[in-house]
Amino acid sequence: MKQVALRSDLCKALHIMSNGHSKKEPSRDFIRAQxxxxxxxxxxxxxxxxxxxxxxxxxxxxxxxxxxxxxxxxxxxxxxxxxxxxxxxxxxxxxxxxxxxxxxxxxxxxxxxxxxxxxxxxxxxxxxxxxxxxxxxxxxxxxxxxxxxxxxxxxxxxGIFLDLWQLEAALRQQSFINRLRNETGSDREAI
Structure with a gap:
């Protein structure tokens, strides 16, 4: 239980650090903060x-x-x-x-x-x-x-237009579902 609570506290701290604010303060852009x-x-x-x-x-x-x-x-x-x-x-x-x-x-x-x-x-x-x-x-x-x-x-x-086409090409080469599965397999302990 302590490990779960510690992980939860760590996630909250990282979230606050990435947002620059706590839950009580409104986010400038909620999705950007994610x-x-x-x-x-x-x-x-x-x-x-x-x-x-x-x-x-x-x-x-x-x-x-x-x-x-x-x-x-x-x-x-x-x-x-x-x-x-x-x-x-x-x-x-x-x-x-x-x-x-x-x-x-x-x-x-x-x-x-x-x-x-x-x-x-x-x-x-x-x-x-x-x-x-x-x-x-x-x-x-x-x-x-x-x-x-x-x-x-x-x-x-x-240059973003070409970057977006490269992103699309990369996804055609390896789908996002495969990328997610690769991440899950390599970082199973981090989840």
Missing amino acids: GPAYLAHLLRRLADELVRGGSEWYPEVGVTAPPRTSSTLLALDERGPLGVTEIAALLKQSHPLVIDWCRQLTSLGFIETQTDIRDRRRSIIALTDEGKQEVERLRQALVIMQHASQRLMDEAAP
Whole structure:
């Protein structure tokens, strides 16, 4: 019991040291204080802020497609009609997520689903004429978004764009679950 209490006290002390405050004082940023274990939370928070900004700005420049669906529109524009599985593989996103995006784009009239004449079990997604016009507006908006994004990265952390791609490549080489299991195996006593 003493060892558990000592470990608990040590954890509290380390937590206070990393935060610079005790539980009674409000944290400047709770998630930041939790450290690198919350990398996914931070990345999601950043992504959500970028998407929120894009969602509010897109209508100002004539784009009505939700920001998260824009890569699907671009893929269909550049590659032509594709199946959902092909889109998911191309974008490296889950099949259910791409289906959700396609539903949104269909409801906006930007894409249509057709039955594959070679395999009637398969559906093919294609841009409509409205979708092609939306892609033109989207491409113009993306020029501005690219400049704003680059300035943000240069201001906050020059080189971070390449660093993020290296992080993604490292995870493709060794998944996070495998990294967690490796840490668990090597540091079992520390837990």
